[in-house]
Amino acid sequence: SAVISQKPSRDICQRGTSLTIQCQVDSQVTMMFWYRQQPGQSLTLIATANQGSEATYESGFVIDKFPISRPNLTFSTLTVSNMSPEDSSIYLCSVENLPAGGGTEAFFGQGTRLTVV
Amino acid sequence: LAKTTQPISMDSYEGQEVNITCSHNNIATNDYITWYQQFPSQGPRFIIQGYKTKVTNEVASLFIPADRKSSTLSLPRVSLSDTAVYYCLVGVYNQGGKLIFGQGTELSVKP
Numbered sequence: 596s597a598v599i600s601q602k603p604s605r606d607i608c609q610r611g612t613s614l615t616i617q618c619q620v621d622s623q624v625t626m627m628f629w630y631r632q633q634p635g636q637s638l639t640l641i642a643t644a645n646q647g648s649e650a651t652y653e654s655g656f657v658i659d660k661f662p663i664s665r666p667n668l669t670f671s672t673l674t675v676s677n678m679s680p681e682d683s684s685i686y687l688c689s690v691e692n693l694p695a696g697g698g699t700e701a702f703f704g705q706g707t708r709l710t711v712v
Numbered sequence: 713l714a715k716t717t718q719p720i721s722m723d724s725y726e727g728q729e730v731n732i733t734c735s736h737n738n739i740a741t742n743d744y745i746t747w748y749q750q751f752p753s754q755g756p757r758f759i760i761q762g763y764k765t766k767v768t769n770e771v772a773s774l775f776i777p778a779d780r781k782s783s784t785l786s787l788p789r790v791s792l793s794d795t796a797v798y799y800c801l802v803g804v805y806n807q808g809g810k811l812i813f814g815q816g817t818e819l820s821v822k823p
Contacts, residue, residue, distance in 0.1 A: 628810060637799070638756070638813040687755050698744040698763070701811055703755025
């Protein structure tokens with residue numbers, strides 16, 4: 596299993612500002628994932644963060660709005676830039692484990708609840 | 713990645729067995745079926761995963777028919793603490809990769 600710590604757990608921010616969310620994992624992992632969960636909705640993948648290369652963004656998400664860093668195999672940051680109220684969501688960091696018997700088990704941080712006013 | 717369809721919500725009472733069915737008609741040969749549970753203000757938590765037939769662990773059972781076009785998550789004797797959203801995911805995850813979440817099923821357990 597993996598233990599994931601996210602900081603901050605919640606924040607209230609002014610529109611037009613930026614917030615950087617940190618994700619720390621207790622073991623080395625190849626890929627880290629960032630998700631967004633809007634109020635009352637399911638999770639949507641923002642991007643995959645690989646160490647040593649640029650993040651891979653999903654359709655509808657761009658690097659200028661959600662820059663990601665991945666300086667080593669246990670840490671990543673997601674920045675929400677130039678925020679607007681529509682960015683109010685829970686942002687989640689995730690890693691995966693590949694069991695010997697096949698399949699994938701994902702582990703999630705507790706999330707960062709962002710409110711933009 | 714195969715699309716999944718689940719009931720949006722379900723109600724149950726404490727002590728009952730709850731079965732949540734997920735349809736995935738376009739499942740591919742290499743796809744696994746995985747269920748996650750999410751409590752309010754928490755990230756999703758892995759419950760169970762299977763490829764075919766039946767899988768059981770300390771939390772739940774997963775029933776997968778021979779054609780694999782659907783699956784059923786079975787929660788025995790639910791309690792109030794099982795109130796959560798349950799997500800069914802289907803995809804080729806045995807090499808790692810992104811997860812695509814559907815709408816999930818919001819289970820409400822009443823006393």
